[in-house]
Amino acid sequence: MATVLHVRGRIMVGVDDIRSDLWVVDGRVTFERPTGAGHEVQTVEGWVLPGLVDAHCHVGMDPEHGIDDTQAEPQAITDRDAGALLLRDAGSPVDTSWMHERDDMPRLIRAGRHIARTRRYIKGLAHEIEPEDLVAYVRHEARRGDGWVKLVGDWIDRETGDLGVCWPAEALRPAIDAAHEEGARVTAHCFGEQSLRDLADAGIDCIEHATGLQEDSIQTFADRGIGIVPTLVNIANFPSFAEAGRPKFPTYADHMERLFQTRYAVVAAAHEAGVPIFCGTDAGGQLPHGLVADEVIELGTAGLSPTEAIGAATWSARAWLGRPGIEEGESADLVVYQADPRDDLTELKRPQQVVLRGRPVGVAAAP
Secondary structure (H helix, E strand, C coil): CEEEEEEEEEEEEECCEEEEEEEEECCEEECCCCCCCCEEEEEEEEEEEECEEEEEECCCECCCCECCHHHHHHHHHHHHHCCEEEEEECCCCCCCHHHHHCCCCCEEEECCCEEEECCCCCCCCEEEECHHHHHHHHHHHHHHCCCEEEEECEEEECCCCEEEECCCHHHHHHHHHHHHHCCCEEEEEECCCHHHHHHHHCCCCEEEECCCCCHHHHHHHHHHCCEEECCHHHHCCHHHHHHHHCCCCHHHHHHHHHHHHCHHHHHHHHHHHCCCECCCCCECCCECCCCHHHHHHHHHHCCCCHHHHHHCCCHHHHHHHCCCCCCCCCECCEEEECCCCCCCHHHHHCCCEEEECCEEECHHHCC
8 A cells, every 4th residue: 555645734835835734645745635545644744844955065075085985875864864855065076976876865966076276175185287177177077967066266375375266267267168068057165255256257156155255246246146155064163274274374374264253244244235145064074964954053143034044955045956845746855843943943953754755764764
């Protein structure tokens, strides 16, 4: 006998769209009550959100190198059990496309491998190239990934002792144009100020971290609809980065400390200006996986309303990434909570039930 999952309570399909019931039939959402005999009904009650989105994580990577499939698998499962059912992998040195074939794995959007300037990123994680090769490598990663390419826009410049742009401005437009020709969007790691301006002028689609946004660049991002993924849970590490670099690079250390101190104000100003903001943790770098709720809480601290912060990790993020939420006929990827997370964002840390591809999964799925 087929099992139908009846989800009832408060189902937050979108900002202004809250339903009281849905059914999961053959793994898909319907808002119409199934008719006829021949099925067993299992009921779940609570506050329901579309599966959360971690729009910046690294599956298959630890802080220093790529890891094998047996180590990558628990990273993805940890995210899944935290309610993150759609992951945008923002750069990995290993091929994790095998996860597409696993029904128990979160849905994964891969950006391929980072593309960095020679000796201007963490050793072993990126293609390290010179500007004349940028277009070719962007095309390669656009074809290898799932619609995104990841550049390293700035990094410490050991000659100046401070953050510095990685690419001459004139090299960026042809590379971004090449990605767009291949049907991919481009994002970039950026901590500092000038790389944001150069990449915006070159037609970038998104910036990761974006701590260096200034009044002029915020307006440019808003005018052009360039999204940012602030990764505030990782920006919390900036003081330790600063102190580690201070003996050799005091200017860099002071710069990183300033970027840390202004992090909430920058996100608040970007939000006020209308810059699209999405939730991402940077898990797999310095941080463990499973922190999506913590990042939503941080976005709330930075000035997004609870509904906006939730949207940055649900309906808004899914629309931006071109993936459905809770919609008629679409795969049932959803998370159930005991209470309204809009009243207390920490509720997101306590999922009662995770449903992926129509099946209860994780610890909460146990009888």
